[in-house]
Amino acid sequence: MNNAQSLTAxxxxxxxxxxxxxxxxxxxxxxxxxSIALHLVPGALIVAxxxxxxxxxxxxxxxxxxxxWAIALCAVLFPLQFGLLWLGKQQTGKYTLRGFLSYMxxxxxxGKVTGMIVFCLLWMTVVSLALLPLDNFxxxxxxxxxxxxxxxxxxxxxxxxxxxxMLLTTLLICGPFTGFILPLIEEYYFRGFLLPRLPQLGNWAxxxxxxxxxxxxxxxxxxxxSKLVFLFPGIWLAYKKQDIRISIGMHPGSALLLTVxxxxxxxxxxxxx
Numbered sequence: 026m027n028n029a030q031s032l033t034a035x036x037x038x039x040x041x042x043x044x045x046x047x048x049x050x051x052x053x054x055x056x057x058x059x060s061i062a063l064h065l066v067p068g069a070l071i072v073a074x075x076x077x078x079x080x081x082x083x084x085x086x087x088x089x090x091x092x093x094w095a096i097a098l099c100a101v102l103f104p105l106q107f108g109l110l111w112l113g114k115q116q117t118g119k120y121t122l123r124g125f126l127s128y129m130x131x132x133x134x135x136g137k138v139t140g141m142i143v144f145c146l147l148w149m150t151v152v153s154l155a156l157l158p159l160d161n162f163x164x165x166x167x168x169x170x171x172x173x174x175x176x177x178x179x180x181x182x183x184x185x186x187x188x189x190x191m192l193l194t195t196l197l198i199c200g201p202f203t204g205f206i207l208p209l210i211e212e213y214y215f216r217g218f219l220l221p222r223l224p225q226l227g228n229w230a231x232x233x234x235x236x237x238x239x240x241x242x243x244x245x246x247x248x249x250x251s252k253l254v255f256l257f258p259g260i261w262l263a264y265k266k267q268d269i270r271i272s273i274g275m276h277p278g279s280a281l282l283l284t285v286x287x288x289x290x291x292x293x294x295x296x297x298x
Contacts, residue, residue: 043115051116055222061237063219067101068241074100075244080174088195090175091183094244095199095207102210109213126217128269141266142274145259149279156251163247173244189291196288204284208277211238216263216272231264 043051055063075097083093113125123129133141164176175183184192215238223230238260239252259275262268 047112047115050112053222054224055219057225060219060223060233064215064234064237065241067105067214068243070101071097072243075173084174088191089184089187090173092195092199093174094183095203098207099202102207102214105214106210109218122213122217126213126269127221128217128263128267131268131270133266133268133270138266138268138270138274141262141271142278145262145271145275146278146282148258149255149275150282152255153251153279156254160248160251163250168247171246189294193288193291196284196291200284200288203280205277205281208280209273212269212273212276215241216260217269220260220264231260234264235260 049055049059071094075093079093079096079100080090083090083096109122109126110120113119113121113123117124131138175185184195187195215234220230220234223233226233235253235256239249239256240246242248242252256276259272263270263272
């Protein structure tokens with residue numbers, strides 16, 4: 026939807042009442058500095074919520090730090106999702122993502138998109154696990170000074186050292202959120218909202234978007250390089266095919282798969298994930 030169509034889609038009274046900042050957000054093109062800020066500010070807020078609110082709360086009830094990160098992510102990403110719906114109302118006249126976010130029109134046939142999702146899902150799952158030694162090396166060599174509770178050279182260090190019952194409770198509480206809902210919100214925001222508003226970058230737009238999305242994970246900077254590798258196919262295909270279902274299938278899909286595996290492993294008595 027171009028800018029002229031956007032203006033006619035919403036009630037004229039709503040258009041007149043828009044602030045300059047809202048107009049800037051709804052523009053078809055974001056400047057590079059503005060886009061960088063929109064990519065990274067949510068990550069900074071997540072770390073702040075974790076440090077000042079979630080971590081002290083979870084520490085007081087003696088649960089794994091993983092729960093604190095889940096709380097921090099929810100505290101930032103849920104308002105972000107509501108913000109997208111509100112912007113949708115500013116543009117279309119109703120609270121919606123359709124007609125506002127891009128890549129939502131499903132231009133790829135169901136069969137083809139299923140094949141792409143399966144490929145990207147397998148790629149992300151296998152490659153992310155294969156690159157764990159790289160993450161561990163970078164943590165030990167460069168980032169061991171970071172002192173978040175539970176931080177370490179292990180993908181499950183936020184859960185280590187707790188009883189089976191506590192691990193299972195934590196995963197069952199956090200699983201629906203960290204295993205699907207929160208990654209889905211990230212896809213709507215980063216791929217449906219931010220990526221299409223970088224037309225000036227051409228085919229570099231998905232690389233720019235993917236790089237900043239990787240950096241946005243300020244709580245795990247040692248994973249930036251591996252994220253650039255295992256995220257690439259899904260983000261690139263979503264951009265080229267203009268179909269967000271591809272990156273949704275890859276990112277929330279792989280998170281759901283790993284969550285199910287983790288919960289199953291703990292339930293069966295494998296407390297060392």
